[in-house]
Every structure is written in structure tokens, then in C-alpha cells.
Amino acid sequence: MGRKKKKAACNVFCWYCDREFADEETLVQHQKAKHFKCPSCSKRLYTAPGMKIHCMQVHKEEVNEVPNSLPGRESMDLEIYGMSGVPEGATPGNPGNQQSKKAKVESSKKLKQAEALLRLEKFIKRAKARNAPTDKLQFIENIAEVLRTQQN
Ligand SMILES: [Zn+2]
Numbered sequence: 001m002g003r004k005k006k007k008a009a010c011n012v013f014c015w016y017c018d019r020e021f022a023d024e025e026t027l028v029q030h031q032k033a034k035h036f037k038c039p040s041c042s043k044r045l046y047t048a049p050g051m052k053i054h055c056m057q058v059h060k061e062e063v064n065e066v067p068n069s070l071p072g073r074e075s076m077d078l079e080i081y082g083m084s085g086v087p088e089g090a091t092p093g094n095p096g097n098q099q100s101k102k103a104k105v106e107s108s109k110k111l112k113q114a115e116a117l118l119r120l121e122k123f124i125k126r127a128k129a130r131n132a133p134t135d136k137l138q139f140i141e142n143i144a145e146v147l148r149t150q151q152n
Pocket residue numbers: 014015016017018019030031034035
């Protein structure tokens with residue numbers, strides 16, 4: 001009888017913008033719509049690093065900040081999904097310890113490769129525009145090819 005306490009769900013909040021949610025499912029939907037949506041094609045990804053990789057591979061663009069995030073929380077390196085991956089000690093109003101190893105992205109190797117590949121592709125494009133010698137370019141294209149294979 002009387003009022004039912006709904007205290008349990010109270011600590012569900014979005015690490016990127018501090019908004020609180022009744023449940024994690026709503027939070028995940030919010031994150032996909034507000035923070036992990038591709039700025040170029042509006043595709044909704046599952047994590048910030050996932051969006052970054054999508055933008056590099058599909059649009060050849062580098063995104064370095066999580067859209068709609070609070071100052072200091074725009075890091076694309078954290079693999080946050082709902083309440084998982086949130087830095088240690090984080091509460092609404094407090095971003096917690098971002099240096100926490102646990103919260104660090106697990107797919108960072110893939111991310112680094114995607115970044116390297118994007119830079120190589122840009123370099124090759126520029127070199128071709130300047131009519132650089134093809135034998136030197138071939139070497140770089142080979143590296144890019146290896147990286148591309150590792151991505152998939
Ligand atoms: Zn948010």
C-alpha cells in the first residue's frame with residue numbers, strides 16, 4: 001500500500017550529458033540517438049568508438065568528439081554502452097576517473113588501425129594529385145592494403 005519506492009533505478013544516467021533515466025533500455029536508446037549517431041548519414045551506432053570507426057570507414061571522416069556531450073566528456077575512447085564502461089566513481093554531476101583502465105576501449109587496436117588507414121588514404125590521394133612517383137606510392141598502398149585486410 002501507499003507509495004512504492006522506485007529507488008533502484010535511480011542511478012541510471014547518461015555519462016555523456018548527465019541526464020538521468022528510469023531504466024537502462026531508455027538510456028541506450030538515448031545514447032544511440034544523441035551521442036552515437038553518425039553526423040553524416042544519421043546511422044545509429046552502439047558506442048562512441050563504433051561511431052568513430054564507422055565515420056572513418058564509410059565517410060573517410062575523423063570524428064574526435066562525442067556529439068552533444070558535456071565539456072570534458074567528449075572523449076571517443078571510452079566504450080560506454082548504457083551504464084557499462086562508465087568510468088569508475090562516476091555519478092550524475094561527476095565524470096569519475098576517466099583514467100580507469102577498465103573503462104578504456106577494448107577495440108582500441110582496431111580504432112588505431114582505422115585512423116592509420118584513413119591517414120594513409122588521405123596521403124595517397126594528395127600524392128596522386130601531385131603526381132608523385134608511382135614506385136614510392138605503391139609501397140604505401142601496400143601498407144594501406146594490409147591495414148584494410150586487418151579491418152575486416
Ligand atoms: Zn546523454
